[in-house]
Amino acid sequence: MPDTSSQQAHHADDVFKRISNQNIRSIDLQFTDVAGMVKTVTIDADHLADALTEGVWFDGSAVEGFARIAESDMYLMPDLSTFAVIPWEGHHPEIGRTARILCDVYTPNGQPFAGDPRGALRRAMEQAAEMGLSYVVAPELEFYLFSAPPEQGELEQDDHASYFDASDGVARVIRKRITDALREMGIVVESSHHEVGSGQHELDFAPMDALRMADAILTARMAVRTIARQEGRFATFMPKPLSDAPGSGMHVHQWMRDLESDENRFADAREDYGLSRDGQAFLAGQLTHAREICAVLTPLVNSYRRLMSGLEAPIYVTWAQLNRGALLRVPRLSDDNRLGTRIESRCPDPSCNPYLAFTVLLHAGLRGIRDTLALPPAAEEELYEVSNRRRHLTTLPTSLQEALDEFEGSDVAREALGLHLFERFLEAKRLEWRDYLLVVSPWELERYLTIY
Template identity: 30%
Template sequence: MDLSNCENGGVHEVKVVVSKEVKLVRIIWVDASGQHRCRVIPSTRFNDVVKKNGIGLSVVCMARSSHTDVPIGKNLTGAGEIRLLPDLSTKRTIPWMEQEEMVMGDMYIKPGEAWEYCPREALRRVSTILKNEFDLEMKAGFEIEFLLLKKAVKDGKEDWVPFDSSLYCSTSSYDAAAPFLHDVVDSLNSLNITVEQLHAEAGKGQFEFALGYTTCLTAADDLVYTREVIKAVARKHGLLATFIPKYAMDDVGSGCHVHISLWQNGKNVLMAADKSSKHGMSTIGEEFMAGVLYHIPSILPFIAPLPNSYDRIQPNTWCGAYHCWGKDNREAPIRTASPPGIGVTSVSNFEVKSFDGCANPYLGLAAILCAGLDGLRYHLQLPQPIDTNPSYMGLKFQRLPQSLSEALEHLEKNNTFTDLIGERLLAAIKEIRKAEVKYYSKHQDAYKQLIQHY
């Protein structure tokens, strides 16, 4: 397979025909609960699948929760089928299993007619609206935190425990995990995914990879592939990697912070053209970010999709528990970041810290885009930034929703996402989130089982 580099990690040319060495091809999709799923096609049939009608998939593929495959709700049941077609521009050789390839799948009612529940199509659709209305393109880059676990016998039973007692940026933690980390970097390089940096994080057995920024759809695809790489390489090393937000209640959580920028004609237009801006952002940059800040309580069900997500979003944990923003303030849920060597007088991107590793990245980015669009349409303005820990300021700042049920209440009252995300897809997401609330309220320790899923 020929993969040629292009700007932002894209692909110029991908040969459709499967090479003789490849035996199987995985067609991957991410469901509404953020779980990765795949159908595997023998290479001898792959060309027929691609050239004709894809493969059949029950509509319940977008009605499953984190805890069961029983479909949630009444709209997506065992009656009905869609087609899962591979997006050939995303086809890559699997680094840890070179006789296989993987490719992202798009959901269609029939070839040429996208299914309204398809997460990748939802992100494409909202991105197109941003382009058509404002001639803008949103780019994104993810920071992926995860726990590395090892097997141990505890009270006569096998259990998964942290790989080590990491300290933030500990050299010894890095050294101990270096064979695993090297294999991850090599695998990501082979997939043309840019790694900007990696390090040990503050939690026990916790590490982080920061990926390069690129166009939204590619950024989401890269995140999915990176998760696949990290989990698979961990298995090769006899370890288990998990992205769940809060594995140990007495330790820090794991997030998937996303950095957002706006581009026009190849130029970052989130930044102010000169130093006259009070926030270091252009007018459109401020309006877009103001929309995200205004709507973030309603965005949370997309980017923090499990009850366990809210165990992570707590004060004094660098997650952003209060409804505010700040310049390089890691206790704010939205943090503006400056170009290297410039300082806070200029802003190159802003970071949404509430995003976690259980989120469907296509739906999460689509929700952020919707909020930014609303900010542009209504010319929203930012309040003053917060330059200290908001938890030190008493009752001056409102907490973000402290539970998934509270976040859902905000989403239920918010009409901004209905037309942009799609009424039926949004209804399915809400039903699944409500099912998560109901299940985990009765099974409070069940989140521990999710280390195998996320």
């Protein structure tokens, strides 16, 4: 929910003091398009006061999936609770420092813009609040580091280490700089480590409410790419950049907290797996609607290379406690775990728009609670070896086209995003799929050129 005027006033006092004390000369006002790409309007710090009262106007028709020419005028309203100095830009006395503020998008009549991804997540959080719930998440953000940008030739991984191996050299410096920078911006990375793939790394975030976490994911992706470039490396959140190496995911750990008591509404020691009735229904909702929301969680043509390869990426629409091949897990916890029972979604990847991803995950779960959906039995066997015909297991979509077909027919996705975002997302992704179909791939040339 937007800050009240008193909250904004409190934030404003602190912000203007910091601007003065830290020689901040420029403010990057940021928002995202439907695909999750960060858009920036930079203003002089002296103009921030006017921006807080009048907004900053821009042409929405120039932004992917935002508005058509006839409805293009809109403006940004800064959310001062997101103010942070950008650490990786450093301090140049002659030009000052730069801060960033994330913004909500409004139409000329003063209404929240229906096509603003951040607004969609706000609305979803408000629906949860009406049920007395707060949606809290903790993602695991994976990425690859390469020694040079792709235009300089074949991709070369930055190292040949593996899971939890000690990083050394440049990779260690990059990860340390990233976590330090994010800490300065109020974002806590509980741990970071090397992943399974050579040159692959992971950042594990401390839990936050979903809106603040989506803000944090945007910031983290910028930090990773920029700091890697400053250290002479190239970072990518592409889900499957290498055919013969694991893909990058963004597993999302989820909790529902009671708004009044702050208790974990997923936890009930009397139930199997320690998962409450609400937690079971929430999980059942995400299972039931998994295929419909997959296009939002894994939104690229390349995303389905990761899913279909296995390698701890989910293929089947199942849940489990121990099996890491399941789409959703209820991890086993020690008795003294401070956060308690949680539900882990293993479908999302780091290319998603986090605002939209958390929105559809939340709506699917809340639908399960409202409809009191029953949870099917867990699937603890080795899913990558089980016969699909024997078990009749439902699979996730195997291509972006299949995922978009499911998305298009989904009332949950339509309700979650609202008609404007729903149509713009579908339109943009259908175009992406059509563009892909026109390209002759290296695999086709190698397979067919000389034998036909």
